[in-house]
Amino acid sequence: MIRKVRPIDSVLDRLVQLESLNFGQEAWNKQMLLDMFSNKWCMPYAYYIEQTIVGYCVLVNCGEFCDIANIVVDKQYTNRGIGSEMMQYMIDKSIKLKVDHILLEVNTLNERAIRLYEKHGFKIIALRKNFYAHTLFQSNDAYSMLKKL
Numbered sequence: 670m671i672r673k674v675r676p677i678d679s680v681l682d683r684l685v686q687l688e689s690l691n692f693g694q695e696a697w698n699k700q701m702l703l704d705m706f707s708n709k710w711c712m713p714y715a716y717y718i719e720q721t722i723v724g725y726c727v728l729v730n731c732g733e734f735c736d737i738a739n740i741v742v743d744k745q746y747t748n749r750g751i752g753s754e755m756m757q758y759m760i761d762k763s764i765k766l767k768v769d770h771i772l773l774e775v776n777t778l779n780e781r782a783i784r785l786y787e788k789h790g791f792k793i794i795a796l797r798k799n800f801y802a803h804t805l806f807q808s809n810d811a812y813s814m815l816k817k818l
């Protein structure tokens with residue numbers, strides 16, 4: 670089940686854990702997550718299996734468009750469609766917000782995520798050299814990807 674998350678300690682601790690397991694030095698820490706929660710344009714959602722958060726994602730309402738700021742699935746739960754469900758959820762939210770398009774950035778070597786985004790209709794529109802300061806991938810470059818609504 671996907672639902673909006675609130676910044677209570679147990680949730681923050683789990684999100685910090687998911688971040689550090691998946692993004693290494695690039696991971697958002699607790700303060701960054703709290704800043705995100707206090708930004709009224711950020712919409713964080715978690716994917717729950719029973720009481721456990723197994724994934725989360727962040728959609729940002731930028732006015733004319735939405736930005737997907739993050740999407741993570743616990744490694745133990747990948748490849749069973751959870752990422753796809755969260756993508757569809759954010760696309761549906763964006764449609765309700767009547768925005769024109771959705772944007773995101775992804776490491777050029779993150780094939781898994783690129784495949785997920787392409788499956789949901791996103792197209793590569795730009796290469797952003799050295800977009801990431803730190804990354805677990807062998808490249809710091811990102812693609813900007815866009816889905817028209």
Ligand SMILES: CC(C)(COP(=O)(O)OP(=O)(O)OC[C@H]1O[C@@H](n2cnc3c(N)ncnc32)[C@H](O)[C@@H]1OP(=O)(O)O)[C@@H](O)C(=O)NCCC(=O)NCCS
Binds near residue numbers: 740743752754781788
């Ligand atoms: C990217 C991520 C969110 C996908 O979540 P998920 O729950 O596994 O997604 P799904 O199960 O819906 O789909 C995964 C797709 O990737 C494919 N895939 C799996 N391993 C792959 C690989 N090594 N290379 C390319 N595609 C791969 C699967 O086959 C599946 O595609 P399909 O549905 O066409 O078969 C998850 O892997 C993750 O959290 N990665 C680490 C964090 C991250 O990189 N986030 C993106 C930041 S921009």
